[in-house]
Amino acid sequence: DAGVIQSPRHEVTEMGQEVTLRCKPISGHDYLFWYRQTMMRGLELLIYFNNNVPIDDSGMPEDRFSAKMPNASFSTLKIQPSEPRDSAVYFCASSILDLGNSPLHFGNGTRLTVT
């Protein structure tokens, strides 16, 4: 059973460029999450979806960030324009149901470096 798949694994870009991170959740999972991990701020929840609908995007830093889930098997996180402070590891995770007892299954993350 394939886990959560993220691409690319590494992304290096220049300030001002658009960056798109991709995620394929585990088949059958109803929830999809985007997290950002930095040394200073730890693991921050950016946004999560339920059945492809965004439920809570209060963690999205600013309007430069946007996330979409056009179908149950694909999600994107876009940063436009990117800034050096966006450098971080971005994780996508998915889970089943919403009973409070379902663990999140994480992808391997995308390490983003903005120069």
Add this chain to the structure above:
Amino acid sequence: AQKITQTQPGMFVQEKEAVTLDCTYDTSDPSYGLFWYKQPSSGEMIFLIYQGSYDQQNATEGRYSLNFQKARKSANLVISASQLGDSAMYFCAMREGGDMRFGAGTRLTVKP
């Protein structure tokens, strides 16, 4: 709002000894789940153990156990018989409704 607190930035333990990693949480919802994840230096997030707010018994998974004290709102992770491969970051998390929030983490180092 949910809040997860891990007060130990770093911990050391001797190989084969037991170690307890602390976690406290704050919520007003009676229904929630508590989770522990391990993040080795390679970066992946590995789910270790789960405890539900209505569970009467402490959760156990192999060498991992969760010391759940509901009245104190604590959910400490106990690792027995530590191994060198246990050296990693450990995160406590709480799921209340749809989302999951994480603590700042504890870096555990196992000494040979």
